[in-house]
Amino acid sequence: MAETHVTKVGIVGIGFIGSDHLHRLTKTIANVDVTAVCDIVPGKAQKELDRQGLTAHDYLDYHDLVNDPDVDVVVCTANNEAHYEIVMAALKAGKFTFCEKPLALDAKQCLDIIAEEKKYGKRMLQVGFMRHYAPEYVQMKQMIDEGKIGAPLMIDERHYNQTQPEEYDSSRSIIETAIHEIDLDHWLINDDYANIRVFSPKQTKYVQNAKIQDPMIVMMETKTGINIIIEVFVRCQYGYDIKCDVIGEEGVLELPTVPQVATRLNAEYSTAILTDWKARFESAYDIEFRDFIDHVSQEESPVGPSAWDGYIAAVTADAAITSLNDKGTTQDLSFPEAPALYAEK
């Protein structure tokens, strides 16, 4: 019998999603050994290893992890600010890399990463835009491609978090929250964005500091004139609520939520609303990592969202931040041709 190849993974940043991916890579995805972890906070990664009953080399400095010969593949789940340096180091070390979204803080950093990746003449990196793997979005895209609802005319979306920490500011609402829809929508409807603007409705009383506009409304128009509205509200209080309606000439596609058991009790009928992304997109993360590992374990380039997707999202997000800071003015968008490396196969 042929020997099974085990892919050795190192994870940098053992916070909320790093812990979740650690569990996924050791318990759900086959033929992976998480050989190393790293967190800048001393003891944090080891504590999580202990909690999950795992052993791995625990590094404090990500340079040591990316250069460890016992690490074939780097997974970056550190905070947004650290993505650029960690991804650049991993690429320089010649490692296949998975980076959580956003790829970097802005378009300029994304271009640097692309330049580094291009040196290999093949894709080395995948960005964690996991909604491309969520079965419900995949089905929506297929139905749009098949012309089920005719030409799409509008998209109506909601991205609500129950709450976010006090330091979460407007820029994070765009580059960390709205970035999911910004990345997803042009893929869903096969169109490019022509412009973006960000409106500032009345602030929620749950905003503790002046650094965030919450809620905000992100409006995009595509080249063919499709209008997209994304309500971003990161302290909605009641739950994690993701909505996506695509309105077409013949009908509407509606994103389903994760089914919850309904309760009939005390003259009330109710169903729970999930409170975070872990449960809402669990299957998407699993499928995403299965696909990523399937490819890189064979020394093949990953085929999921690329550094170019990260760049397109960053250009759009940069313009959204400009609009927000400039009283909601419309910011025109234009995108260069994708380099051959990223051209759709």
Ligand SMILES: NC(=O)c1ccc[n+]([C@@H]2O[C@H](COP(=O)([O-])OP(=O)(O)OC[C@H]3O[C@@H](n4cnc5c(N)ncnc54)[C@H](O)[C@@H]3O)[C@@H](O)[C@H]2O)c1
């Ligand atoms: N795809 C998704 O749906 C999804 C969901 C959650 C988070 N994320 C992304 O994942 C990233 C992490 O989010 P989180 O909620 O887990 O944050 P977090 O703050 O809980 O975890 C980040 C961890 O990285 C560590 N860290 C920061 N800089 C580091 C460095 N230079 N070297 C080593 N460790 C470092 C921090 O100490 C922390 O433990 C963010 O970029 C976020 O956008 C994506």
Ligand SMILES: O[C@H]1[C@H](O)[C@@H](O)[C@H](O)[C@@H](O)[C@H]1O
């Ligand atoms: O607003 C949050 C999103 O709803 C999640 O899906 C994650 O991406 C997280 O990082 C964001 O802070």
